[in-house]
Amino acid sequence: MPRLSADARHTVRFTLNGRVVEGEAEPRMQLSDFLRHVIGATGTHVGCEHGVCGACTVEVDGMLTRSCLTLALQVEGASIRTVEGLAPAPDRLSVLQAAFRRHHALQCGFCTAGILMSLDAFLKTTPDPDEDAVRDLISGHVCRCTGYTPIVQAALEAAAELKAIQEETAHA
Amino acid sequence: MKPAKFDFVRADTLDEALGVLANEGTDARIIAGGMSFMAMLNMRLARPKVLVDIMRLKGLARIDIGKDVTVSAGIRQAQLLAHPELPRVLPLVSKGLPFTGHVQTRARGTVCGSIAHADPSAELPLCLIALKGQVHLRTARKTRKVPAEEFFTGMMATAKADDEMIEAISFPAAKGEGTAFSEIARRHGDFAIVACAAVATEKSIRFAVGGVADVPTARDFPLLEGSALDDALNTLAWELDARDDVHASARYRRELVRRIGRSTIEEALRCRA
Numbered sequence: 029m030p031r032l033s034a035d036a037r038h039t040v041r042f043t044l045n046g047r048v049v050e051g052e053a054e055p056r057m058q059l060s061d062f063l064r065h066v067i068g069a070t071g072t073h074v075g076c077e078h079g080v081c082g083a084c085t086v087e088v089d090g091m092l093t094r095s096c097l098t099l100a101l102q103v104e105g106a107s108i109r110t111v112e113g114l115a116p117a118p119d120r121l122s123v124l125q126a127a128f129r130r131h132h133a134l135q136c137g138f139c140t141a142g143i144l145m146s147l148d149a150f151l152k153t154t155p156d157p158d159e160d161a162v163r164d165l166i167s168g169h170v171c172r173c174t175g176y177t178p179i180v181q182a183a184l185e186a187a188a189e190l191k192a193i194q195e196e197t198a199h200a
Numbered sequence: 201m202k203p204a205k206f207d208f209v210r211a212d213t214l215d216e217a218l219g220v221l222a223n224e225g226t227d228a229r230i231i232a233g234g235m236s237f238m239a240m241l242n243m244r245l246a247r248p249k250v251l252v253d254i255m256r257l258k259g260l261a262r263i264d265i266g267k268d269v270t271v272s273a274g275i276r277q278a279q280l281l282a283h284p285e286l287p288r289v290l291p292l293v294s295k296g297l298p299f300t301g302h303v304q305t306r307a308r309g310t311v312c313g314s315i316a317h318a319d320p321s322a323e324l325p326l327c328l329i330a331l332k333g334q335v336h337l338r339t340a341r342k343t344r345k346v347p348a349e350e351f352f353t354g355m356m357a358t359a360k361a362d363d364e365m366i367e368a369i370s371f372p373a374a375k376g377e378g379t380a381f382s383e384i385a386r387r388h389g390d391f392a393i394v395a396c397a398a399v400a401t402e403k404s405i406r407f408a409v410g411g412v413a414d415v416p417t418a419r420d421f422p423l424l425e426g427s428a429l430d431d432a433l434n435t436l437a438w439e440l441d442a443r444d445d446v447h448a449s450a451r452y453r454r455e456l457v458r459r460i461g462r463s464t465i466e467e468a469l470r471c472r473a
Contacts, residue, residue, distance in 0.1 A: 054205070
């Protein structure tokens with residue numbers, strides 16, 4: 029049982045979007061700050077730092093997580109997905125991201141990384157969601173620009189498109 | 201907002217975790233999912249000298265269903281909510297748990313962590329009190345079980361000693377009671393202004409309220425109807441000693457206890473087996 033000292037930095041290793049990354053963190057460092065300041069993955073945004081706004085939402089071992097409510101030391105050995113891992117290639121958007129663009133589901137973009145992570149995880153387990161389910165999911169996020177309606181529209185359209193792609197592949 | 205400094209212990213066994221609590225007492229705190237406690241650390245409302253992470257312990261991720269339903273300390277809220285037997289064995293919890301936080305916090309936040317946090321408006325403490333559940337506490341040397349009504353002692357204060365950790369909580373499994381849960385919050389997933397839980401049998405009604413007093417509070421009523429039920433709820437609403445705050449006035453909270461209380465109790469009576 030190692031006791032990691034408050035005054036020292038300790039090595040943390042995990043898989044970030046399929047790639048092993050490593051850095052050093054004091055015990056009190058939040059995962060959100062570790063991603064941004066140590067790894068340099070600044071796609072994850074930091075808003076309220078007490079779990080309310082949802083901007084920093086990432087996926088840890090398949091579980092949606094507030095990265096500001098998670099310590100870097102807690103994710104040693106974990107598999108983490110962030111917004112940088114959503115696009116299939118550097119010059120292409122994912123189906124969900126493209127739907128956000130078409131529907132103007134972002135304006136300033138501060139909340140977008142977290143909302144995309146929530147919706148990406150949600151659409152995998154809920155391929156045919158209704159509007160209520162989408163609104164329940166995004167109740168865990170605060171967006172001050174859009175009024176949420178374009179986000180809901182983008183999510184529903186992305187769900188339909190993903191379902192059509194899946195059906196086509198199943199019949200191919 | 202960054203936490204103050206603390207040492208970090210990644211406990212591999214329960215004995216290791218309890219050993220740190222035994223040695224450091226009030227300076228040590230357990231962290232599990234962290235979805236409530238990390239906010240306290242970030243705001244420096246909690247400043248422990250050492251934090252003990254229990255999420256790598258083996259054997260703490262159990263849900264045992266028998267006469268009681270026992271949920272151990274490693275079980276996350278989403279895991280309990282997704283358990284296929286939950287609506288049958290704990291219908292009240294299956295109705296109340298979707299109001300706890302959001303999808304994004306239930307995925308990591310633990311059931312026992314919410315009990316340890318003891319927020320007076322939280323849903324899981326309310327369900328535990330409504331169902332007369334128990335909190336299983338353990339130190340390095342002994343274990344004890346505390347009834348829910350004795351466990352919550354004040355706002356975010358519990359009967360847990362500094363060297364104890366919550367090993368599990370248990371609820372009596374449902375035996376055909378009618379249950380209902382309702383809540384008023386400014387937005388879904390926000391802390392409840394008033395949350396109500398009701399459990400109805402052939403002979404009595406047990407009614408519990410969260411978000412008003414400094415602890416969730418339950419009362420047992422005989423099968424009351426009409427104005428007798430209104431009177432009982434009115435008495436309870438005044439006894440809870442509601443306060444004005446930025447979210448709602450005391451008067452509004454009392455009115456919610458009377459109105460939401462009544463509809464919650466009626467729903468519980470209707471859905472008895």
